[in-house]
Amino acid sequence: MKIVAFVGETFYSNNGSYYTKQTSAAFIQDAIGTESVYVCSPSQPVDMPPKGFSTVVQEEHFYSFPSYSSTKDFALKSIFNRDYINSYKAKADKVINEHKGAYFWIRTPSIGSIIFGIQALKAGEKVIHHMCANASSTWRDNKYSLPEKLFGFLFSRYLRFKLGQICKHKNTINLCTGDVLEDFSAQYSPANTFQFVDLMAKAPKCGDVVESQSKPLKVLFLGRIVKDKGVLDLISVANKLKGLVEITIIGDGPDLIEAQQEVEKLSLQESVHFTGQLSHSHLGQYFKNTSLVVVPSNNHYEGFPRVIMEAWAHQKPVIVSHVGGIKAFVKHGENGLIFKPGSQSELYDSLLSLVENENLYSHLEVGAQNMARYSNQQYWLDRLLTIIKEKK
Incomplete structure (x- = not known):
C-alpha cells in the first residue's frame, strides 16, 4: 500500500x-x-x-x-x-x-x-x-x-x-x-x-498513570495558544481559583505573549506555568503528573480535539466546552464535564466541583478509564x- x-x-x-x-x-x-x-x-x-x-x-x-x-x-x-x-x-x-x-x-x-x-x-x-x-x-x-x-x-x-x-x-x-x-x-x-x-497517544506503560485528584488540583491545557482556544478564559478562571488549582499550559501560538503577560498581571506565576511547544514524545510525563485536562475552546471550527483522547489514554478526566463534535465521545457527568463555550462562570463551576467533590472526580476518573480502549493510537x-x- x-x-x-x-x-x-x-x-x-x-x-x-x-x-x-x-x-x-x-x-x-x-x-x-x-x-x-x-x-x-x-x-x-x-x-x-x-x-x-x-x-x-x-x-x-x-x-x-x-x-x-x-x-x-x-x-x-x-x-x-x-x-x-x-x-x-x-x-x-x-x-x-x-x-x-x-x-x-x-x-x-x-x-x-x-x-x-x-x-x-x-x-x-x-x-x-x-x-x-x-x-x-x-x-x-x-x-x-x-x-x-x-x-x-x-x-x-x-x-x-x-x-x-x-x-x-x-x-x-x-x-x-x-x-x-x-x-x-x-x-x-x-x-x-x-x-x-x-x-498519536500510546497506551501508557504500567506505572505511568500516577496523579489522581490533588490539592491544589493539577490541570493541563495542551494546544495552540490563541484566544479562540479559550486559554485566556482559563487564566481568568485560575485567578478566581487561586490556591485551588495549578495549571500547566503546553503549546505556542500568536497569543502566547499576551497569555504570559496576563499571568504576570494577575500575579499567577506560582499557579500557572508555560512549557512552550513540546514534541509529542515528551508529553507523557505531563499527562502522568496532572489530575485532569481542560479543553476550553470557544471557536466554530473544532472537529473533535484529540487531546481529549490523549487525556483518557492516561485515564484523566476532561472538562471541555461544547464545540464541534465532542459529543461523539464525551458524555457529561460520565467521562468528563461539558460547559458552554466562552462561559467563564461555567468553567469556574466545573473546576470547583472537582476541587470540592472527590466522589465526582472518582466517578469521572472511572469513566476516563473506560474510554482507554478507544484512546490509544x-x-x-x-x-x-x-x-x-x-x-x-
Whole structure:
C-alpha cells in the first residue's frame, strides 16, 4: 500500500528533511511505514530544524506546494491571480500522475487538500478523506469584521458544496473526527462514512498513570495558544481559583505573549506555568503528573480535539466546552464535564466541583478509564487499516 497525503500544514525544510509540529502525516507513517508515505504540503526553508517538531519527512518523499496563510488568503489569490490556482492544480495533477494506483489522503477543510482531492477523483483515483474540522461556521467568529463575515459565509457555502462532492464520490472513504462532521458526511455517503481520530497517544506503560485528584488540583491545557482556544478564559478562571488549582499550559501560538503577560498581571506565576511547544514524545510525563485536562475552546471550527483522547489514554478526566463534535465521545457527568463555550462562570463551576467533590472526580476518573480502549493510537491504526481493507 502507498499513500500520498496532502495534509495542509506548513513544513520547514532543512538539510534534506521537512519538519512540522503537527502529527497528521506522522500518524499515516505509523500506519503503513515511512517508506510508503509521500507528503504534499506548503513549505519554507529554515536555518535549523524547528524545536518541538513531531513529524519528519525526507526530501524524496515530500512535494512542496505554494504557500498560503489562510483559506481567505488562498481564495483571494485564486480570484485575483488565475495563474495561482492553475499552477496549484497542475502541481497536483503531476503528483497524482506519478503515483497512479496509490491512495490519496486529504485532510479537510484545508482548501489545498480540497483541490488536491478533487483532482485525484477526476483522475479516477481513490481518496481517503479525513474531515478533521468544520469550516461552515468559522465566519461567525467575533474576530472577523462584517465584510469578512459576509465573504466568509459565502465562501463557506462553496466549501460545503465541494466537500459534499468529495463525500459522495464512489471512490471516497470518509473519515470523520467528531459527530458533527460524521453527520454531514453521512448525508452524502452513509456506507462510506466512518468515525475516526488520528490519535498519536500510546497506551501508557504500567506505572505511568500516577496523579489522581490533588490539592491544589493539577490541570493541563495542551494546544495552540490563541484566544479562540479559550486559554485566556482559563487564566481568568485560575485567578478566581487561586490556591485551588495549578495549571500547566503546553503549546505556542500568536497569543502566547499576551497569555504570559496576563499571568504576570494577575500575579499567577506560582499557579500557572508555560512549557512552550513540546514534541509529542515528551508529553507523557505531563499527562502522568496532572489530575485532569481542560479543553476550553470557544471557536466554530473544532472537529473533535484529540487531546481529549490523549487525556483518557492516561485515564484523566476532561472538562471541555461544547464545540464541534465532542459529543461523539464525551458524555457529561460520565467521562468528563461539558460547559458552554466562552462561559467563564461555567468553567469556574466545573473546576470547583472537582476541587470540592472527590466522589465526582472518582466517578469521572472511572469513566476516563473506560474510554482507554478507544484512546490509544493502536486502536485507530487498526481501525484505519480495517476500513481500507473492507473498502478495497
